[in-house]
Amino acid sequence: MKFVIKKFVTMVITIIMVTLFVFIAFNLISGDAAISSLGTQATPERIESLRNELGLNDPVLVQYGRWAINFLKGDMGISYSYRMPVSTMIMDKVPVTLTMALIAFVLMLIFSIPVGIYTSKHEDGWIDRSIIIINQILMAIPPFFSGILITFLFGRLLKLFTPGGYISYDKNIFGFIGYMFFPALAIALPKATMAVKMLRSSVLKEAKLDYVRTAYSKGNSTNEVFYHHVLKNAMLPVITFFGMTLTDMIAGSIIVEQVFSVPGLGRILLTSISNRDYPVVMAIIVIISVMVLLINMLVDILYSVLDPRISIEDK
């Protein structure tokens, strides 16, 4: 209980800090929402009146306070460029980005755990060596580039999906998941390869420790030693990595959404930043921060369950 309260307080503080920084950053860079929405041809008078209307002439902290109070009341504000409530703009985008991140996460798990186990069990075999080389190459390919390769290979050559032919989840849920599989794959690939590498080296490191010798001395078979003793210990650092990747996948989906024309949070975030549409940007930042912090908290709890040496109450 103490842990949950502590985490909650940390979370609130973190979100205040993050939003405040974003707010200040917006005020430091040139241009503002009034100029972006009226265009460079607008008269200074019109720009000035719109500035007053939007409250852009108030001091930064006053603007921030106004935004924060409204946000807490559940009012995310009105988009400057689209003139519509931010909540309606982004709420139907959240499931899109979240689904993509989740599919990517599951793909990473399905790929990395068995491959990591196989390579570490057959250390220095030719399959292990080949996997390490392929792994190293895949690890170096950034998601936007693997996204282009996937579009070319699966979309153009194999015709498994129509590039750019995004299917909305409220129209056809299976079509949606089918389409999202490919951007998710692009996100999952580099992470999965890193996870394979981590799991492999973690297993090999654990296998040299004394408790493994003890396990053999009791009459365990090699498989029993591996799955019962080594793997459980070896998974601990990998789980931390998995938690980090999940948050990274949510925040990092922005570019891949561009490549695959997926109307998720990433696309709207990019356009809003260039339009100086800060109500939208702030709302997305808050959503992403909350997700990241929640996932971190879950990882902490999971970790303390799996590793008796770590107690969440001590943190």
Add this chain to the structure above:
Amino acid sequence: MEDKKLILKVTDLNIEFHDHLIPETVVFDFDLDLYEGEIVGLVGESGSGKSMSAMAIAGLLDRKHMNKRGSIDYDGIDLLNCKRDKLRTIQGNDIGIIFQEPLTSLNPVYRIYDQVEEPLRIHTSLTKEERYEKVLKALKDVELDDPELVMKQYPHELSGGMRQRVMIATAMIMEPKILIADEPTTALDVTIQAQIVKVLKKLNKEHGTAIIFISHDLSLVEKLCERVLVMKSGYIVESGLTKDIFNNPKEEYTKKLISAIPRIDFD
């Protein structure tokens, strides 16, 4: 010694490492006859091959990068050359082993109960209740103060001495014929050392378990062992009854080892 039954016969054991460019032999022509219920000391400086010989008997030598010759005969089974499946029925069942590093020899993520119970799960078909009784008795036998509490704890919650007791309880739970103690007290402080040695001696008497006690601490060996083998650079340089060797060492090396003993009495 003649009236006792021979339970383990090691003949011409040679161990050669192949993990470097030049093969390196670490044990030469090691011979050992172990009789029921006796305590044999194996002494020598670090790198003399005593631990390697013990690991070979416990079947814990790496299968790769190593060349082994000779035979280790236990109950008609050659532990050195038999199939791993066969070896496993003896490991933890007829032969138990405890190590130098009690701090790291236990698996950090399992409770003590699970770790002590493990040989029972592997080698017997006892019910849960029967296994519980056995674990409790084993923990009591090694004179842990609060066995019911200890079995619920994790290794990191115990001191080095307590962990070594847990290791002994685990090794002894199947009441093995042979217990190999590979420098079990080296990592512990002197008072704990004495307690652990006392426990080993008690278990030897009560269960008739033969102990191969490996140590470079000759004062402990003198207290505990009836017979002793002195090793140097992979060879057994001297062997015989402890009192003969201590009173009348033949080899220069043994004399040096004996003269290096700081005299502390702890009985």
